[in-house]
Amino acid sequence: SFPQTIYVKVDNITDSNCFSTSSFEINTFPFPVYNSTINIDITQCETDEVDGKIDIDLNPIITTLTQGISPTPTISFFSSYINADNNTNPLPLNYKNTSNPQTLYIRIEHDNGCYLIDDFGINVLATPLVEQINNITQCDTDYDGLTIFNLNDFEIDIFDVRKDFLVSSYFLNLEALENGFPEINSTDAFQTTSNPQTIYIKVLNTASQCFSSAPLTLTSILPPTINQISEHIICDPNTPTYDLSQLNTLFSSETQDLTFQYFEALSNAENKFDPISEYNFQIGTSPLFVR
Numbered sequence: 001s002f003p004q005t006i007y008v009k010v011d012n013i014t015d016s017n018c019f020s021t022s023s024f025e026i027n028t029f030p031f032p033v034y035n036s037t038i039n040i041d042i043t044q045c046e047t048d049e050v051d052g053k054i055d056i057d058l059n060p061i062i063t064t065l066t067q068g069i070s071p072t073p074t075i076s077f078f079s080s081y082i083n084a085d086n087n088t089n090p091l092p093l094n095y096k097n098t099s100n101p102q103t104l105y106i107r108i109e110h111d112n113g114c115y116l117i118d119d120f121g122i123n124v125l126a127t128p129l130v131e132q133i134n135n136i137t138q139c140d141t142d143y144d145g146l147t148i149f150n151l152n153d154f155e156i157d158i159f160d161v162r163k164d165f166l167v168s169s170y171f172l173n174l175e176a177l178e179n180g181f182p183e184i185n186s187t188d189a190f191q192t193t194s195n196p197q198t199i200y201i202k203v204l205n206t207a208s209q210c211f212s213s214a215p216l217t218l219t220s221i222l223p224p225t226i227n228q229i230s231e232h233i234i235c236d237p238n239t240p241t242y243d244l245s246q247l248n249t250l251f252s253s254e255t256q257d258l259t260f261q262y263f264e265a266l267s268n269a270e271n272k273f274d275p276i277s278e279y280n281f282q283i284g285t286s287p288l289f290v291r
Helices: 059-066 081-086 151-158 174-179 244-251 266-271
Strands: 004-012 015-026 042-045 055-057 074-078 094-096 102-109 115-125 136-139 166-171 197-205 210-221 241-243 278-280
Touching: 059 074, 059 102, 074 081, 081 102, 081 115, 151 166, 151 197, 151 210, 166 174, 174 197, 241 244
Parallel strands: 042 115, 136 210
Antiparallel strands: 004 015, 055 094, 074 102, 102 115, 166 197, 197 210, 241 278
C-alpha cells in the first residue's frame, strides 16, 4: 500500500553495538492520463502563400487530448524534445510552423508534477498557384457583345506549372464554385451571356486534393465600326503607285486608336499575311481588302 514506511538501520562495522535507525516513506504518484490513441497529426493545404507554412490553432488539440479526462492535465507545446523535457520555451497556442514537415512535442503534466512527452506531425500540402488574370478578351464579330470562348486555350496562362496532377473546372458564380456544382461543361465553346461576364475557375491538385480558385472576367471586344466602301476611283496619276494610307479616313473618321492594313487577297487579310502599303495599279478595277 502507499504511502509505505520503510525503516533503516545503520550499523557500525567495527562495533555492532553501535547503530542508528531511521525511517522514510515511499509514495507513488500517477502519470497524467490523456487521450493518447487519437491521431492529432495536422495535414492541411496551403492557404495564402506558397511557402509550406500555415497558421495553426493548437487549442483544439488540447481539447482532443483532455476531453473526458479528470483531473485535466496541463498541455503545453515545444519545438524540441529537450525543451519539452525541461519545460522551457513553450510555443504560443497560435502557431505557424517553421518547416515542412515539422514535428512538435507535447508535455502532458499532472498536478503532482509527473509528466509525459508525446509528439505529432505537421504536413502542409501544396496548393496549385492560380495566376490572377483579371481579364480575358476576345474579339466579337457580329457587334452583339457576346462571344464564344474556348476556356481551355487560356489555361497555359492561368496555371503556374504544367498541368501534371491539375484538373480545372469552371463555374458560373461563386455559390456554384463553393458547392462544386453545377459546372460549366462546354469549356471549349462557352457562350457568354453578358459583356463583360465573370466566371470562376477551380484548379484541383489530384495528388494532394488541395485546390485554388480565382475569378475570370470574359470581355468581348467589339471590332471597330468602318464605313463600307465598295469602290474608290483613282484618277490616272503620273506614277502607277498609290499610297493606301490615304484611304484610312474614308473608312473611319476616328483613326487615332485604329491600325489600317491593306491586302490583295481576302485570305491574306484574315491571316494578317503580306500587307501592302502602296498599290501598283493598272487601268481597270482591282479588288483590295482592308483590315
